[in-house]
Amino acid sequence: MQADVQPLTAEQVGAHTHHAVPRAPQPYTNPYLAGFGLGLVLLASFVIMGRGLGASGAFSSLVAFGADAVAPEHTRANAFYAEYLGDHTRHPLMDWLVFEVVGVFAGGFLSGILAGRVRMGIERGPSTTNRMRLMYAFAGGGLMGIGAKLARGCTSGQAMTGGALLNVGSWAFMMCVFAGAYAVAYFVRRQWQ
Amino acid sequence: MNAPFFKFGLFGDNVSLIVAFLIGIGFGFFLERAGFGSARKLTAQFYLTDLTVFKVMFTAIITAMLGLFYLGWMGLVDLSLVYLTPTHLVPQIVGGFLLGAGFVVGGYCPGTACVAASTGKMDALINLLGIILGIVVFGELFPWVEGFYYATPMGQVTLPQLLNLSYGLVVFLVALMAIGAFAGATWVEKRMAARKGGQPS
Amino acid sequence: MKLSLARLTATQKSGLAVALLGLVAAFAGSPYRGPVYTVDAQELARVVETTVDHVTAEDVADWIIQGRTDFRLIDLRTEGEFAEYHIPGAERVPLTALAGYGLQKNETIVIYSDGGIHSAQAWFLLTTQGYKGATMLFGGLEAWKDNVLFPRPAENPTPAQSVQFAKMKEVSKFFGGTPQMDSTAAVTAPSFTMPKLETPQGGAAARGTSPVKKKKEGC
Numbered sequence: 001m002q003a004d005v006q007p008l009t010a011e012q013v014g015a016h017t018h019h020a021v022p023r024a025p026q027p028y029t030n031p032y033l034a035g036f037g038l039g040l041v042l043l044a045s046f047v048i049m050g051r052g053l054g055a056s057g058a059f060s061s062l063v064a065f066g067a068d069a070v071a072p073e074h075t076r077a078n079a080f081y082a083e084y085l086g087d088h089t090r091h092p093l094m095d096w097l098v099f100e101v102v103g104v105f106a107g108g109f110l111s112g113i114l115a116g117r118v119r120m121g122i123e124r125g126p127s128t129t130n131r132m133r134l135m136y137a138f139a140g141g142g143l144m145g146i147g148a149k150l151a152r153g154c155t156s157g158q159a160m161t162g163g164a165l166l167n168v169g170s171w172a173f174m175m176c177v178f179a180g181a182y183a184v185a186y187f188v189r190r191q192w193q
Numbered sequence: 194m195n196a197p198f199f200k201f202g203l204f205g206d207n208v209s210l211i212v213a214f215l216i217g218i219g220f221g222f223f224l225e226r227a228g229f230g231s232a233r234k235l236t237a238q239f240y241l242t243d244l245t246v247f248k249v250m251f252t253a254i255i256t257a258m259l260g261l262f263y264l265g266w267m268g269l270v271d272l273s274l275v276y277l278t279p280t281h282l283v284p285q286i287v288g289g290f291l292l293g294a295g296f297v298v299g300g301y302c303p304g305t306a307c308v309a310a311s312t313g314k315m316d317a318l319i320n321l322l323g324i325i326l327g328i329v330v331f332g333e334l335f336p337w338v339e340g341f342y343y344a345t346p347m348g349q350v351t352l353p354q355l356l357n358l359s360y361g362l363v364v365f366l367v368a369l370m371a372i373g374a375f376a377g378a379t380w381v382e383k384r385m386a387a388r389k390g391g392q393p394s
Numbered sequence: 395m396k397l398s399l400a401r402l403t404a405t406q407k408s409g410l411a412v413a414l415l416g417l418v419a420a421f422a423g424s425p426y427r428g429p430v431y432t433v434d435a436q437e438l439a440r441v442v443e444t445t446v447d448h449v450t451a452e453d454v455a456d457w458i459i460q461g462r463t464d465f466r467l468i469d470l471r472t473e474g475e476f477a478e479y480h481i482p483g484a485e486r487v488p489l490t491a492l493a494g495y496g497l498q499k500n501e502t503i504v505i506y507s508d509g510g511i512h513s514a515q516a517w518f519l520l521t522t523q524g525y526k527g528a529t530m531l532f533g534g535l536e537a538w539k540d541n542v543l544f545p546r547p548a549e550n551p552t553p554a555q556s557v558q559f560a561k562m563k564e565v566s567k568f569f570g571g572t573p574q575m576d577s578t579a580a581v582t583a584p585s586f587t588m589p590k591l592e593t594p595q596g597g598a599a600a601r602g603t604s605p606v607k608k609k610k611e612g613c
Contacts, residue, residue, distance in 0.1 A: 007231050028234075031248035032375075032405055034227035038249060039256025041219035046261050048212055050197025051276045053220055054613025055303035056324070063328045080335035087463040090206075097613065099210045101307055103217020108308030110218065111225035120313040123232045123300070137232075137316040138323040140299020141306070144292050145327015148303060150342065151288025152278050155296075156220070156304040157613025158285070160250060162278060164257035166352040166363055169280030173289040180293025185239035188298050192236050195524065202500035202526035259415050265425030272426050274499065276611040360426075361419040368416030372409045 007117065026115040042164060051096070052161025056148035058101035060084050065092045080149075125192040136191055196270040221308050230309040232300030232316060239297045242385050244378040251371045262364050280347040299323060433522050447517060448532040449504055451541045455565050458483055465502035468492070470512045471535075479588040481506070481538060482569070489516055499525050506531035506538070543571030543589065 007025060028034075045052055064084035067075040075081045085092050112118040124133035148154040151173045153162070159177060162170020195201040199209055227249045228234045237243035265272035296302050299320045301309055306324070309317035331338070352367075353360040402410065441447050457465060458481075467484040469476055476486040487495050489512065497503055503525065505513045513530040520528035531537065540546075545562035548555045563573040570589030 028228035029226040031227055031245045032252050034223050035249040035252025036256050037223040038253035041216060041223060042253055042257040043260040045216050046275050047196045047270055048198050049209060050200040050274045051611050057613045059324055060328055063325055063332060078332060078335060080332045087461060089462060089464060096209060096213045099213035100217035103214040104221035104304060104307045105311040107218035107221025108225040108230060108311040111222045112230060112312035117230060118312045122315045133316055134319050137299050137320040140295040141320040141323020142327040143295030144299060144303060145324040146331050147288040147291030147295055149328060149331040151285040151292060153613040154292060155302040160253055163254040165277055167277055168347060168350045168352055168355050169282060169285045171352060172282060173285045176286050176289025177293040180290035181239045181297040184294040185297045192233055200499045201524055255412055262419055262425045266422050266427060268427045278612060360424060361422045365416035365420035368412050372413055
């Protein structure tokens with residue numbers, strides 16, 4: 001059976017209530033309101049920690065930790081991994097971003113539970129298959145991993161954080177993210193529509 | 194007020210990890226609130242049917258930017274202590290294009306992939322695995338990429354510094370641009386919805 | 395066209411508020427003001443008395459041998475003096491450049507000069523600006539020479555002192571110094587030659603990797 005997860009609108013909820021779901025999916029929050037909340041979280045990070053948010057960096061620490069466990073000599077000789085391993089006085093996973101990303105999982109889950117949007121499944125457009133979707137998801141992730149490392153961050157760390165700080169590199173990055181996405185969108189439209 | 198608190202030694206590294214976790218909860222919470230646990234909602238941005246990504250991102254930027262400006266101006270926050278990632282223009286441009294392409298192909302960005310995975314989306318989990326592989330590939334190729342990685346360094350530079358305008362003026366211009374863009378986004382969404390409604394399905 | 399405020403939606407009102415905030419910002423001035431620091435004389439005096447404001451040369455030697463990167467070593471002397479000899483890993487920063495050098499307010503900073511006067515003044519400057527981790531090298535470079543590079547045994551050493559001296563002999567060799575056998579050797583004897591500025595043997599160099607600072611603030 002295909003697991004085709006689509007966020008339901010309030011009207012659709014009424015039509016689907018005979019499916020016994022624990023809680024009906026709620027409509028999304030007003031984007032400006034959600035953005036305002038996000039902005040306050042970012043501001044809090046600036047004020048409390050003197051730094052912004054991030055996501056990709058946590059995965060870099062994870063990779064460095066894994067690589068160190070599997071092949072320590074090779075990893076420590078690599079200048080990229082070494083930056084995430086540090087001087088070994090501290091475990092590489094005892095890292096600010098790692099803990100932050102764990103929080104992101106927790107916060108996302110919390111909001112999802114409250115809104116009735118937690119459901120196992122694979123999200124895709126109606127014209128593609130699960131298998132294609134997963135392949136695209138993996139490939140897209142690979143591109144993002146490389147892109148995020150080159151750019152020293154992703155949309156959370158560079159675009160949002162750097163954007164708020166008026167960082168030149170971050171604004172350039174942000175514009176290129178949108179440009180790159182729009183440029184490629186036409187070629188993968190079948191996946192979504 | 195001695196802020197940023199951490200930079201003034203108000204608490205140590207271990208407490209900062211707890212702070213990280215709490216801030217992360219807020220981050221993930223609002224991302225999911227906006228609907229970013231859904232790849233289709235996220236990618237709709239790039240088909241101009243649902244511009245929530247733009248609205249949320251820029252509202253967050255404007256909020257934090259204005260908040261930080263005024264807190265700094267009031268002397269409550271030492272703005273010079275807030276970390277600014279050094280700019281390496283060309284790698285960041287190339288990285289941006291790659292990330293954007295990966296975003297629309299994979300359906301998520303790293304942060305939203307976490308949120309989607311936490312609400313049960315398997316494709317988000319696969320996306321995260323892809324990100325991890327991408328980082329491994331980058332790490333392994335690093336000795337050859339290192340030169341490019343460090344190309345065109347500009348140091349820690351802000352738009353006011355680059356454009357030689359006052360910080361407040363740039364804040365104003367960004368705010369104006371965002372408001373204009375929000376109005377534009379609403380118009381685009383209405384147009385796309387009307388066009389879709391007028392077409393036979 | 396009359397625009398009635400009441401007829402605007404919540405979103406539009408927020409947009410107007412943002413525009414106004416931005417407009418005020420354009421004329422407001424620089425946000426880089428930062429807090430004004432008050433000097434608590436009593437607190438400073440207490441810090442001095444409890445000697446938490448300095449670290450010994452032996453401690454710093456230990457940290458360097460361990461390959462720790464969680465502290466910064468600041469040399470206040472001139473370029474010539476620095477080029478002739480400096481403690482491995484030290485960064486040369488003249489007093490006038492200290493404030494703008496980019497030191498973190500919560501990291502450990504060890505300041506040294508030849509003796510103690512300049513480092514004490516630098517310590518005061520940094521501490522009153524909110525640098526919580528500023529410390530001085532007790533006795534400055536002179537103490538480094540005396541205790542680390544050219545250690546001397548005590549007159550009639552107790553067992554504890556003998557153990558300590560044995561350790562300092564090894565430490566001294568690590569930094570390219572020469573342990574003295576004679577407890578009465580004068581420190582300022584011209585026969586002392588300062589060790590060459592090479593990477594210390596053993597420790598990080600032997601491992602083949604230099605201690606790398608953990609990437610703390612990127613994303």
